[in-house]
């Protein structure tokens with residue numbers, strides 16, 4: 001089952017600046033894991049040591065957070081899109 | 097929902113009726129809404145990219161009391177987007193510059209300048225007198241601090257955040273919906289998501305996101321419209337797309353959930369991992385002058401520039417090999433563990449992640465981080481190189 005992972009600019013440094021990546025997976029967990037296999041540098045940033053997703057990144061299927069669906073077990077259909085939505089903090093920019 | 101109690105409303109003068117006539121003509125605002133705006137007290141945290149349009153539009157709209165919090169001074173590099181400050185304000189405190197501009201725009205606004213850094217010690221004291229807080233800060237510590245203080249005080253937090261071409265906006269109001277912790281229970285490790293100082297930001301982006309925040313503040317005060325409570329608005333300025341995501345209240349949220357574990361403000365530096373005594377081996381650093389000495393002695397070194405090509409073009413580091421941060425793990429074979437490797441970026445933050453990435457894949461050679469990055473090299477070694 002082909003699904004698209006949408007990557008925000010804050011994480012594109014790990015994906016050769018690509019904004020969308022096509023992966024195979026029947027659940028959100030499988031798709032994200034396949035994505036991390038493609039770009040191994042992002043793996044430690046996506047997952048806790050426990051294997052859970054890090055809590056500064058939300059994964060959305062449509063307008064719903066997979067946290068509020070079935071988490072990593074959320075079932076996917078062919079052509080679905082998962083969007084990674086990390087916390088960003090920019091706004092005022094104090095001097096370094 | 098009435099944020100402004102009716103007892104605080106007073107009649108508008110004829111001058112005010114003329115000034116705000118375009119609001120008064122809107123049945124959604126009208127005389128009653130304008131009275132509420134004048135009675136309202138709004139605190140803007142940060143007078144930077146987001147704070148600038150927030151302060152200007154809220155002042156123009158006739159918000160009676162505007163508090164601004166900042167501890168920073170105006171710099172030339174701010175002026176690309178922080179339109180409340182001007183060239184003549186460089187080196188002035190941002191709160192002073194903002195106060196002057198707000199008064200010039202609308203002398204009817206009572207401006208309270210809090211020329212300080214918002215901390216766990218002073219936040220409740222500063223924020224308790226306000227009806228709404230608009231968060232225009234630039235770091236995770238202050239964002240969690242503002243969120244928690246708003247939840248504890250029971251006031252809405254109008255949130256906006258930006259990075260490069262992307263923005264987020266929402267209203268976190270625990271009485272009626274989720275808070276920031278419901279969406280993001282904890283922040284990213286320090287430095288992983290670069291600040292705008294490292295990653296850059298298109299100047300109009302905070303103008304758009306800050307203006308959306310101002311709109312949400314006005315709606316909360318006049319009490320109408322469909323607010324962003326429970327919704328996260330995403331904006332991509334490059335693709336010119338808006339998207340809307342749902343945010344659910346987390347019943348287990350540590351501050352706004354049914355059984356909160358956080359009942360007072362905490363240590364946000366520690367929470368965000370900035371002062372956390374980490375169990376990982378410390379990162380070895382090298383200063384720009386030490387590095388210069390080693391190069392001049394003819395030491396063999398692997399100097400790695402982890403910046404992207406467009407960023408290297410701003411200030412080239414002589415003799416460095418470019419390996420972008422996102423490619424470290426898969427290019428580990430290009431390193432010689434017998435030779436010291438020095439990593440550099442703009443300010444020495446992202447390069448730490450390059451070192452960690454190599455450690456994670458089991459690289460055993462010595463890894464050094466250039467302290468304060470290429471900017472330190474430009475400052476201390478080669479003044480022909482620009483600081484950016």
Ligand SMILES: [Zn+2]
Nearest residue numbers: 275278349352
């Ligand atoms: Zn919450």
